[in-house]
Amino acid sequence: xxxIKDIADDFISLFLPxxxxxxxxxxxxxxxxxxxxxxxxxxxxxxxxxxxxxxEQAFWGRCIVERAAAFSVYNRGSRIRKLxxxxxxxxxxxxxxxxxxxxxxYLASGGFMEGIEILIPVPLDPARERRRxxxxxxxxxxxxxxxxxxxxxxxxxxxxxxxxxxxxRGRYERWENVEGLFTVRRPGEIQGRHLMVVDDxxxxxxxxxxxxxxxxxxxxxxxxxxxxxxxxxxxx
Ligand SMILES: [Zn+2]
Numbered sequence: 001x002x003x004i005k006d007i008a009d010d011f012i013s014l015f016l017p018x019x020x021x022x023x024x025x026x027x028x029x030x031x032x033x034x035x036x037x038x039x040x041x042x043x044x045x046x047x048x049x050x051x052x053x054x055x056e057q058a059f060w061g062r063c064i065v066e067r068a069a070a071f072s073v074y075n076r077g078s079r080i081r082k083l084x085x086x087x088x089x090x091x092x093x094x095x096x097x098x099x100x101x102x103x104x105x106y107l108a109s110g111g112f113m114e115g116i117e118i119l120i121p122v123p124l125d126p127a128r129e130r131r132r133x134x135x136x137x138x139x140x141x142x143x144x145x146x147x148x149x150x151x152x153x154x155x156x157x158x159x160x161x162x163x164x165x166x167x168x169r170g171r172y173e174r175w176e177n178v179e180g181l182f183t184v185r186r187p188g189e190i191q192g193r194h195l196m197v198v199d200d201x202x203x204x205x206x207x208x209x210x211x212x213x214x215x216x217x218x219x220x221x222x223x224x225x226x227x228x229x230x231x232x233x234x235x236x
Pocket of ligand 1: 034036
Protein backbone atom coordinates (compact mmCIF):
# COMPACT_ATOMS: atom_id res chain seq x y z
CA UNK A 1 0.00 0.00 0.00
CA UNK A 2 2.76 2.43 0.84
CA UNK A 3 4.12 1.78 -2.68
CA ILE A 4 0.81 2.94 -4.13
CA LYS A 5 0.80 5.91 -1.77
CA ASP A 6 4.34 6.85 -2.87
CA ILE A 7 3.26 6.77 -6.52
CA ALA A 8 0.22 8.86 -5.65
CA ASP A 9 2.42 11.36 -3.76
CA ASP A 10 4.82 11.61 -6.71
CA PHE A 11 1.87 12.07 -9.06
CA ILE A 12 0.38 14.84 -6.91
CA SER A 13 3.74 16.58 -6.55
CA LEU A 14 3.99 16.78 -10.36
CA PHE A 15 1.16 19.28 -10.22
CA LEU A 16 1.61 20.68 -6.73
CA PRO A 17 5.33 20.65 -5.99
CA UNK A 18 6.01 20.77 -2.29
CA UNK A 19 8.63 23.42 -1.69
CA UNK A 20 11.10 23.94 1.14
CA UNK A 21 9.86 26.76 3.34
CA UNK A 22 13.34 28.31 3.60
CA UNK A 23 14.96 27.93 0.14
CA UNK A 24 11.97 27.05 -2.10
CA UNK A 25 13.70 24.03 -3.58
CA UNK A 26 11.44 21.07 -4.30
CA UNK A 27 11.01 18.65 -1.41
CA UNK A 28 11.68 15.01 -2.12
CA UNK A 29 9.99 12.00 -0.62
CA UNK A 30 10.56 11.80 3.13
CA UNK A 31 11.19 15.53 3.50
CA UNK A 32 8.61 17.65 5.31
CA UNK A 33 8.45 21.45 5.40
CA UNK A 34 12.22 21.96 5.12
CA UNK A 35 14.67 20.31 2.75
CA UNK A 36 17.51 18.26 4.22
CA UNK A 37 20.10 20.96 3.42
CA UNK A 38 18.13 23.67 5.25
CA UNK A 39 17.39 21.35 8.15
CA UNK A 40 21.11 20.60 8.50
CA UNK A 41 21.97 24.30 8.28
CA UNK A 42 19.32 25.24 10.84
CA UNK A 43 21.45 25.00 14.02
CA UNK A 44 18.93 22.83 15.82
CA UNK A 45 19.41 22.43 19.54
CA UNK A 46 18.06 18.92 20.28
CA UNK A 47 17.23 20.31 23.74
CA UNK A 48 14.04 18.22 23.74
CA UNK A 49 16.16 15.09 24.14
CA UNK A 50 18.27 16.41 27.06
CA UNK A 51 17.15 17.06 30.62
CA UNK A 52 18.85 20.00 32.35
CA UNK A 53 19.69 21.43 28.95
CA UNK A 54 21.02 25.00 28.61
CA UNK A 55 17.54 26.49 28.19
CA GLU A 56 16.22 24.77 31.32
CA GLN A 57 19.31 26.00 33.15
CA ALA A 58 18.62 29.56 31.97
CA PHE A 59 15.40 29.46 34.03
CA TRP A 60 16.94 28.03 37.20
CA GLY A 61 16.35 30.42 40.09
CA ARG A 62 13.90 32.45 38.01
CA CYS A 63 10.83 30.24 37.65
CA ILE A 64 9.85 26.59 38.00
CA VAL A 65 9.93 24.88 34.62
CA GLU A 66 9.41 21.14 34.20
CA ARG A 67 10.96 20.92 30.72
CA ALA A 68 12.14 23.52 28.21
CA ALA A 69 13.20 23.21 24.58
CA ALA A 70 13.70 25.33 21.48
CA PHE A 71 13.91 24.12 17.90
CA SER A 72 16.78 26.30 16.72
CA VAL A 73 19.26 29.01 17.66
CA TYR A 74 18.39 32.55 16.68
CA ASN A 75 21.16 34.80 15.48
CA ARG A 76 21.78 37.34 12.78
CA GLY A 77 21.43 35.83 9.32
CA SER A 78 20.07 32.50 10.58
CA ARG A 79 17.40 30.80 8.48
CA ILE A 80 15.05 30.50 11.44
CA ARG A 81 15.30 34.28 11.95
CA LYS A 82 14.21 34.94 8.37
CA LEU A 83 11.30 32.53 8.70
CA UNK A 84 10.15 34.02 12.01
CA UNK A 85 10.33 37.52 10.45
CA UNK A 86 8.01 36.37 7.66
CA UNK A 87 5.70 34.81 10.24
CA UNK A 88 5.54 37.98 12.36
CA UNK A 89 5.69 40.78 9.82
CA UNK A 90 4.47 39.40 6.49
CA UNK A 91 1.26 37.69 7.51
CA UNK A 92 2.71 34.21 6.92
CA UNK A 93 0.72 32.34 9.56
CA UNK A 94 1.30 29.15 7.57
CA UNK A 95 5.01 29.30 8.47
CA UNK A 96 4.14 29.14 12.17
CA UNK A 97 1.80 26.19 11.65
CA UNK A 98 4.24 24.28 9.41
CA UNK A 99 7.27 24.78 11.65
CA UNK A 100 5.09 24.04 14.68
CA UNK A 101 3.98 20.79 13.10
CA UNK A 102 7.54 19.85 12.19
CA UNK A 103 8.84 20.63 15.68
CA UNK A 104 5.81 18.89 17.19
CA UNK A 105 6.88 15.67 15.48
CA TYR A 106 10.35 15.91 17.06
CA LEU A 107 8.88 16.75 20.48
CA ALA A 108 6.47 13.83 20.33
CA SER A 109 9.05 11.28 19.23
CA GLY A 110 11.52 12.41 21.91
CA GLY A 111 8.95 11.94 24.69
CA PHE A 112 8.91 15.66 25.43
CA MET A 113 5.11 15.88 25.14
CA GLU A 114 4.49 13.17 27.73
CA GLY A 115 1.94 14.34 30.29
CA ILE A 116 1.40 17.73 28.62
CA GLU A 117 -2.33 18.53 28.60
CA ILE A 118 -2.88 22.11 27.41
CA LEU A 119 -0.87 24.37 25.06
CA ILE A 120 -0.82 28.04 26.00
CA PRO A 121 0.59 30.56 23.48
CA VAL A 122 2.43 33.54 24.97
CA PRO A 123 -0.16 36.32 24.59
CA LEU A 124 0.63 39.39 22.53
CA ASP A 125 -0.23 42.88 23.62
CA PRO A 126 -3.93 43.09 22.51
CA ALA A 127 -3.40 46.27 20.46
CA ARG A 128 -0.47 44.65 18.63
CA GLU A 129 -2.49 41.51 17.99
CA ARG A 130 -5.33 43.59 16.52
CA ARG A 131 -2.89 45.35 14.17
CA ARG A 132 -1.22 42.08 13.14
CA UNK A 133 -4.49 40.18 12.96
CA UNK A 134 -3.12 37.12 14.74
CA UNK A 135 -0.76 35.93 17.45
CA UNK A 136 2.22 34.16 15.85
CA UNK A 137 2.77 32.01 18.96
CA UNK A 138 -0.77 30.69 18.59
CA UNK A 139 0.04 29.64 14.99
CA UNK A 140 3.05 27.68 16.28
CA UNK A 141 0.98 26.11 19.06
CA UNK A 142 -1.68 25.09 16.54
CA UNK A 143 1.02 23.43 14.44
CA UNK A 144 2.30 21.47 17.45
CA UNK A 145 -1.28 20.63 18.43
CA UNK A 146 -2.06 19.26 14.98
CA UNK A 147 0.53 16.61 15.73
CA UNK A 148 -0.53 15.82 19.28
CA UNK A 149 -4.25 16.79 19.19
CA UNK A 150 -3.97 18.77 22.42
CA UNK A 151 -6.13 21.86 23.06
CA UNK A 152 -4.62 25.32 22.38
CA UNK A 153 -6.04 27.83 24.85
CA UNK A 154 -5.59 31.58 24.35
CA UNK A 155 -8.23 32.47 26.95
CA UNK A 156 -6.37 31.34 30.07
CA UNK A 157 -3.21 33.43 30.11
CA UNK A 158 -3.92 37.01 29.01
CA UNK A 159 -1.76 40.10 28.75
CA UNK A 160 -3.26 42.82 30.92
CA UNK A 161 -0.29 45.18 31.20
CA UNK A 162 1.86 46.91 28.68
CA UNK A 163 5.61 46.51 28.40
CA UNK A 164 8.13 48.56 26.50
CA UNK A 165 11.02 47.13 24.55
CA UNK A 166 13.02 44.57 26.54
CA UNK A 167 16.28 44.73 24.71
CA UNK A 168 17.90 47.84 26.20
CA ARG A 169 17.15 46.98 29.82
CA GLY A 170 19.18 45.29 32.53
CA ARG A 171 17.99 42.02 34.03
CA TYR A 172 16.26 43.51 37.09
CA GLU A 173 14.64 46.24 35.00
CA ARG A 174 13.41 43.62 32.55
CA TRP A 175 11.91 41.61 35.38
CA GLU A 176 10.25 44.73 36.81
CA ASN A 177 9.01 45.56 33.32
CA VAL A 178 7.16 42.28 32.87
CA GLU A 179 6.12 41.59 36.47
CA GLY A 180 2.33 41.70 36.58
CA LEU A 181 2.07 41.76 32.80
CA PHE A 182 0.08 38.53 32.62
CA THR A 183 -3.13 37.46 34.32
CA VAL A 184 -4.70 34.02 34.52
CA ARG A 185 -8.41 33.70 33.73
CA ARG A 186 -10.47 30.60 34.61
CA PRO A 187 -7.83 29.29 37.06
CA GLY A 188 -10.17 26.39 37.94
CA GLU A 189 -9.60 24.90 34.48
CA ILE A 190 -5.86 24.43 34.92
CA GLN A 191 -5.70 22.95 38.43
CA GLY A 192 -3.55 19.84 38.55
CA ARG A 193 -2.70 20.19 34.84
CA HIS A 194 0.61 20.13 33.00
CA LEU A 195 0.69 23.20 30.75
CA MET A 196 3.05 23.99 27.90
CA VAL A 197 3.77 27.64 27.15
CA VAL A 198 4.58 28.22 23.46
CA ASP A 199 6.64 31.17 22.20
CA ASP A 200 8.21 32.19 18.89
CA UNK A 201 11.62 33.38 20.11
CA UNK A 202 13.06 33.37 23.63
CA UNK A 203 15.39 36.35 23.75
CA UNK A 204 16.05 37.16 27.42
CA UNK A 205 13.63 34.69 29.01
CA UNK A 206 11.89 37.48 30.98
CA UNK A 207 8.56 37.15 29.18
CA UNK A 208 8.48 33.38 29.68
CA UNK A 209 9.51 33.85 33.31
CA UNK A 210 6.54 36.18 33.87
CA UNK A 211 4.15 33.75 32.11
CA UNK A 212 5.36 30.76 34.09
CA UNK A 213 5.19 32.62 37.40
CA UNK A 214 1.66 33.90 36.66
CA UNK A 215 0.51 30.33 35.91
CA UNK A 216 2.10 28.99 39.11
CA UNK A 217 0.54 31.82 41.13
CA UNK A 218 -2.86 30.71 39.82
CA UNK A 219 -2.65 27.28 41.39
CA UNK A 220 -1.33 23.74 41.33
CA UNK A 221 0.18 23.38 37.85
CA UNK A 222 3.23 22.06 36.08
CA UNK A 223 4.63 24.26 33.33
CA UNK A 224 6.88 23.37 30.41
CA UNK A 225 8.15 25.73 27.73
CA UNK A 226 8.85 25.47 24.00
CA UNK A 227 9.86 27.99 21.36
CA UNK A 228 10.86 27.89 17.72
CA UNK A 229 14.14 29.61 18.55
CA UNK A 230 16.31 30.79 21.40
CA UNK A 231 18.82 33.63 21.34
CA UNK A 232 22.37 32.35 21.20
CA UNK A 233 23.42 34.21 24.36
CA UNK A 234 20.91 32.25 26.46
CA UNK A 235 22.46 28.96 25.46
CA UNK A 236 26.12 29.76 26.13
ZN1 LIG B 1 15.67 24.30 1.80
